[in-house]
Amino acid sequence: MCLVVVFSGVNHHNQSIVFAAAIVVKEINETYAWLLERFLEAMGGKSPISVITDGDNAMLNAIKKVFPKARHRLCTLHLIRNATANVKNLQFVTKFKQCMLGDFDVSEFERRWDKMVAEFGLENNNWVFELYSKRDMWATTHIRGNFFAGFKRMSRCKGLHSEFSKYVNLKDNLLDFMQQFMRWINYMRFREVEADFTSSFGDHVLQSPLHKLEESAANVYTREILSMLVPIFNRLCTCRVKAGKQSGSLFNFCVVRYGKKGVKWNVTFCQAKLEFKCSCLRVESYGIPCEHMICVFVSLEIVNMSGCVFMPRWTKSAKDSLPGFEGTNNSCSGPASVGAFLWIVESCKRMANVEMGEN
Incomplete structure (x- = not known):
């Protein structure tokens, strides 16, 4: 109680x-x-x-x-x-x-x-x-x-x-609860180890027309995050770069979507730092690039996704920098x-x- x-x-x-x-x-x-x-x-x-x-x-x-x-x-x-x-x-x-x-x-x-x-x-x-x-x-x-x-x-x-309700019930005492709690946690850890193995050694089947970009993303993102990115690749056909301006090493692109008059997004590219930013702030909010940014990639004939759009916490190497995870895929430490x-x-x-x- x-x-x-x-x-x-x-x-x-x-x-x-x-x-x-x-x-x-x-x-x-x-x-x-x-x-x-x-x-x-x-x-x-x-x-x-x-x-x-x-x-x-x-x-x-x-x-x-x-x-x-x-x-x-x-x-x-x-x-x-x-x-x-x-x-x-x-x-x-x-x-x-x-x-x-x-x-x-x-x-x-x-x-x-x-x-x-x-x-x-x-x-x-x-x-x-x-x-x-x-x-x-x-x-x-x-x-x-x-x-x-x-x-x-x-x-x-x-x-x-x-x-968790599958592991405990109202009749459990405190000791039983703690044991069942750790049993549940161990199951979640095992599930993560399985996903690590699948992402590291499984083969990804390309699902969008942008084979080079999708392949470069598949080399970095985990399998589940990549599945969230594929629909964005497919939505690219509705976007196009309408105009672009250059000021030194800074490029500014205006991206519009078919059927949405008056709606536009601004994508900036800093050539000196190789950084992309979009006014929709999808990368900052979700950690994955938006179709507006990828539209600019296609316009610039970029075949490898820039490192600035890869949020480390969604990548296969997300645990490498954490204490207890360096050089190992063991998710039970730390x-x-x-x-x-x-x-x-x-x-x-x-x-x-x-x-x-x-x-």
Whole structure:
């Protein structure tokens, strides 16, 4: 009858993984602050750059205190549920989803938001006012350019809960729970080892017309990440480079898409640094290049994808620079692996001291 807090994320194969876990008695500010401090300690002082939660106030306050530099995003699914409960108008929920998920610039977002509020007469609605004040935590317009691996909601977390429920039940005591927890973690590690082997030694079947670019990506990206990139290669036929300007070693390209008048993206190429950047910020947000950038590659007859578009955390060598992983594919070592078990022990000690005293 205790709360289990799981800190989860994804590995370089886009598989769900557990960074750490803890058993707590109460969901209060002090508890979550203690949890995040222990998490920071287990990770050698390295805090996450992005966090997604359901908006719990205790967790929100703890994140501000312990991870002040982390970008905090609110789960879109919870926001939609809250919108349904607080406004009780399905048409508003539809318009709100468009504002939340639409990839607009700031001025367009403000125009759509003001129009929506006026349309449904919500100028004096406190919940809507508070929601707008937190727009940098949920609106794609304001979050774009911050890495969240493409996640907008906590569906991965729900999936982990469902998977973990296969290993434990309400009748398990604390010792059985810890043993089953480690059994679950070991299964996840084995799954990652399998994916490492498949990415390193399996043969990739080319699926797009851009054979050279796809082949160069296949040499670097893991199999799962490459499967996310192939549809982008195929969407390239709808894009074209409309114009280009040069200023010294800096090139600026304007990319448009068929059927979308007035919509354009700016791709810059610094020849001196061999760096590409796109105004859509797909590389910064998702870690994979966009079709606008690849369109410029084709225009410049580049057959090998530039290193600037490869985010190291999605590559086959993602673990090479981590302590405990150098020169090995063993995913069962490293501080995070040990941290998951030690957290359970430490949390149980703390719970015992609070509830039952030192004895």
